[in-house]
Amino acid sequence: MYNAEIPKDIELPSSRKLIKSTAIAAVSAVVVLVTCVMPAEYAIDPTGMGKVLGLTKMGEIKKSLDMEEVAIAQPTQQVHQSSENLNSTIPLGSTNGMAMPAIAKETISIELKPNQSTEVKLTMLKGASVAFDWKSSGGGLNYDTHGDKVGAPKTFYHGYGKGKNETTQQGVLKAAFDGKHGWFWRNRTENPVTVTLLVEGQFSEMKKVF
Known part of the structure; x- marks a missing residue:
């Protein structure tokens, strides 16, 4: 058996190509972040695409749910007491x-x-x-x-x-x-x-x- 031939240097991607691929990937990630992730997760839609795709509404619902959970988790400082008789006398003063x-x-x-x-x-x-x-x-x-x-x-x-x-x-x-x-x-x-x-x-x- 013979070992596979080691690729020649000319077959490997050049540094220029690697830099170009990295730049394209970074730009793509930013585009996805701005047009999809930010509207869907945080209701932030700087480009308007989130609204077109229906993602901004999703983000608004998530944001509302988070705020509601925070409110419910907060301790109450004073709790009202139930009353079976709503016509009970209320003191004036x-x-x-x-x-x-x-x-x-x-x-x-x-x-x-x-x-x-x-x-x-x-x-x-x-x-x-x-x-x-x-x-x-x-x-x-x-x-x-x-x-x-x-x-x-x-x-x-x-x-x-x-x-x-x-x-x-x-x-x-x-x-x-x-x-x-x-x-x-x-x-x-x-x-x-x-x-x-x-x-x-x-x-x-x-x-x-x-």
């Missing part, structure tokens, strides 16, 4: 020299498409209380009950309670500070879900944030 608003009662219904979210907030003074009752029809919802303090930094978070795939909740929400207090819901099912919220107590305004 004043805070910071401002009189508590008169007892008000409002209800709101919102339909959420799959992966859609909404938030409803009440304007409340510190120490004010509201009895609430919310229910969903069509499926369960992820929720986060929290408050936004007047003048607080963006990183501020004060939670009253949170959960996943819930269809109903009742209780009393007592404001820990002057500000906006309320509920965030997200529909993670594949069907439309309608949430209906009833509140009664010491608040000056109910507002659907989005």
